[in-house]
Amino acid sequence: MNKYDSERIAGLLCKYKAQYEENTQNADVIVFNTCTVRESADDRLFGQLGNLRGVKEEKPDLIIAVGGCLAQSYGEKLLLKFPQIDIVFGTHNIERFPYLLKSRILTGNRVIELKNESTYDISCLPSSREKSFSAWVSIMHGCNNFCSYCIVPYVRGRQSSRPSSQIIKEVKNLVSSGVIEITLLGQNVNSYGKDLADDLNFPKLLKSLSEISGLKRIRFITSHPKDFNSETIKVVAESERLCNHFHLPLQAGSNKVLKDMNRGYKKDKYLRLTEEIYNMIPDASITTDIMVGFPTETEKDFLETLDVVEKVKFDNAFTFIYSPRPGTKAIKFNNNFSHKEKMNRFKRLVEKQTSISQMKNDRLIGKSFNVLVEDFSKKDKEMLMGRTKTNKIVNFNGDSNLIGRIVYVDIISAKAHYLIGKLKL
Numbered sequence: 359m360n361k362y363d364s365e366r367i368a369g370l371l372c373k374y375k376a377q378y379e380e381n382t383q384n385a386d387v388i389v390f391n392t393c394t395v396r397e398s399a400d401d402r403l404f405g406q407l408g409n410l411r412g413v414k415e416e417k418p419d420l421i422i423a424v425g426g427c428l429a430q431s432y433g434e435k436l437l438l439k440f441p442q443i444d445i446v447f448g449t450h451n452i453e454r455f456p457y458l459l460k461s462r463i464l465t466g467n468r469v470i471e472l473k474n475e476s477t478y479d480i481s482c483l484p485s486s487r488e489k490s491f492s493a494w495v496s497i498m499h500g501c502n503n504f505c506s507y508c509i510v511p512y513v514r515g516r517q518s519s520r521p522s523s524q525i526i527k528e529v530k531n532l533v534s535s536g537v538i539e540i541t542l543l544g545q546n547v548n549s550y551g552k553d554l555a556d557d558l559n560f561p562k563l564l565k566s567l568s569e570i571s572g573l574k575r576i577r578f579i580t581s582h583p584k585d586f587n588s589e590t591i592k593v594v595a596e597s598e599r600l601c602n603h604f605h606l607p608l609q610a611g612s613n614k615v616l617k618d619m620n621r622g623y624k625k626d627k628y629l630r631l632t633e634e635i636y637n638m639i640p641d642a643s644i645t646t647d648i649m650v651g652f653p654t655e656t657e658k659d660f661l662e663t664l665d666v667v668e669k670v671k672f673d674n675a676f677t678f679i680y681s682p683r684p685g686t687k688a689i690k691f692n693n694n695f696s697h698k699e700k701m702n703r704f705k706r707l708v709e710k711q712t713s714i715s716q717m718k719n720d721r722l723i724g725k726s727f728n729v730l731v732e733d734f735s736k737k738d739k740e741m742l743m744g745r746t747k748t749n750k751i752v753n754f755n756g757d758s759n760l761i762g763r764i765v766y767v768d769i770i771s772a773k774a775h776y777l778i779g780k781l782k783l
């Protein structure tokens with residue numbers, strides 16, 4: 359979602375003839391589009407702002423703007439704490455950014471603008487996309503779930519789905535401009551449409567999009583086990599264009615912790631859903647998010663999380679240590695076990711998941727897959743990097759003119775987090 363917004367901010371600036379500058383020393387305007395989902399994201403921004411203080415002193419005309427979730431949450435405090443910041447704008451003020459910038463340039467005054475809800479659909483803004491062949495498509499904004507640890511509903515507002523007709527039109531336009539892959543975005547895509555009268559639900563939206571000719575791949579993030587259902591799995595199973603990858607955040611395996619997190623499902627339901635995915639789509643991949651160190655998590659609760667990891671055999675997991683966020687309900691829970699103990703659980707979880715990821719990737723050696731080539735590999739600039747429909751990264755040798763195309767690749771070896779392949783000629 360953050361990347362999607364950044365592409366809109368960049369698109370707006372480019373509309374007014376701004377140009378990208380990789381080197382911050384040479385830039386006239388620096389925009390931070392922030393995240394605040396964990397404390398580490400806040401710390402990173404504060405560190406970067408500290409580094410820019412000297413640059414700003416040497417170059418007083420440099421304009422530093424801070425937008426996004428952290429800006430929405432901290433507001434005025436940012437201007438008070440960091441004199442080097444010129445503009446603060448919230449998650450609901452993105453379309454106003456060029457006007458705020460103009461105001462700063464013309465008046466020399468620092469500017470802040472924060473709205474509590476969106477009055478503008480930012481999907482209509484110009485976008486400066488990273489890739490010409492692949493695009494994010496936001497289908498909804500905000501979230502109604504109020505998981506007890508999460509700041510998102512407070513900084514992004516309540517759920518608001520975009521009408522399906524608008525989404526379908528946007529995707530058709532993207533396809534006619536050369537896009538072959540889209541990723542649908544929402545904080546909880548499975549509850550898409552629940553706030554709209556007489557519109558499609560999520561599986562029906564998927565089905566409609568899968569009928570758009572010229573579109574090769576459709577992905578979606580993020581699913582929520584509370585609202586994820588068999589109808590969605592069935593639609594994915596029936597369409598070649600819908601990618602057989604499900605990102606289904608588990609967060610915890612213990613019913614007690616899930617209740618304290620206000621997640622709205624139990625361990626059994628989660629296990630049933632993943633079993634259903636594997637039954638209906640045997641080659642599907644399932645990835646997840648898991649948090650350790652939630653304040654009420656005991657060793658017994660943690661072992662239940664490991665049990666789910668063992669049972670589901672995720673292809674990959676994004677693992678985190680709980681980070682207290684001011685304003686959320688969980689901050690009031692007693693956090694009475696040590697950082698050392700949290701680190702110990704985190705390490706055990708990562709070790710278990712890494713061995714499962716390696717085992718699952720090893721099984722793919724000798725098989726062949728369609729891979730959408732995205733770029734050069736980050737690990738080895740001589741190699742290309744692409745993704746299978748199951749969202750596995752594949753590195754292989756090939757010519758740069760393959761970027762943006764779907765090619766067939768034989769898998770010759772496997773690491774826990776990526777595959778190595780050979781282009782099939």
Ligand code: SF4
Nearest residue numbers: 501503504505508510
């Ligand atoms: S579903 Fe829960 S974790 Fe996800 S954005 Fe909404 S409140 Fe946050």
